[in-house]
Amino acid sequence: MLSIDPKMLPRLDDLEEDLLARRERAVAENWLGEIEGLDLTLTFLRGKRAQARRTARLGPPGQVDLGLPTTPRR
Incomplete structure (x- = not known):
């Protein structure tokens, strides 16, 4: 699925106005x-804008640091 860069939010607003x-x-x-x-186009645009706002709020998806695995000590 295509992801929208949060920097494009103003452009999405312009598109909606048009x-x-x-x-x-x-x-x-x-x-x-x-x-x-x-x-239909407005529905998709608004969904993508909501997705871009979530991305802006949460940060871009990336690697998650799970830490190094450890072995139990005996």
């Missing part, structure tokens, strides 16, 4: 298929 304007036009023109497609 999609909402296009959706308004589609509603005004009664382009039902276009409305459905734009709604």
Whole structure:
């Protein structure tokens, strides 16, 4: 699955604004298929933005330090 760099959050906001304007036009023109497609795109965009915000908050995925294994002493 494609991951979004948190630095792209402002661009995602711009894209959403553009999609909402296009959706308004589609509603005004009664382009039902276009409305459905734009709604689907907005849903995916909002999901990716939420994922990017989680990544920004938690940090990028990487290696997890599990420590060195030890053997019990007798």
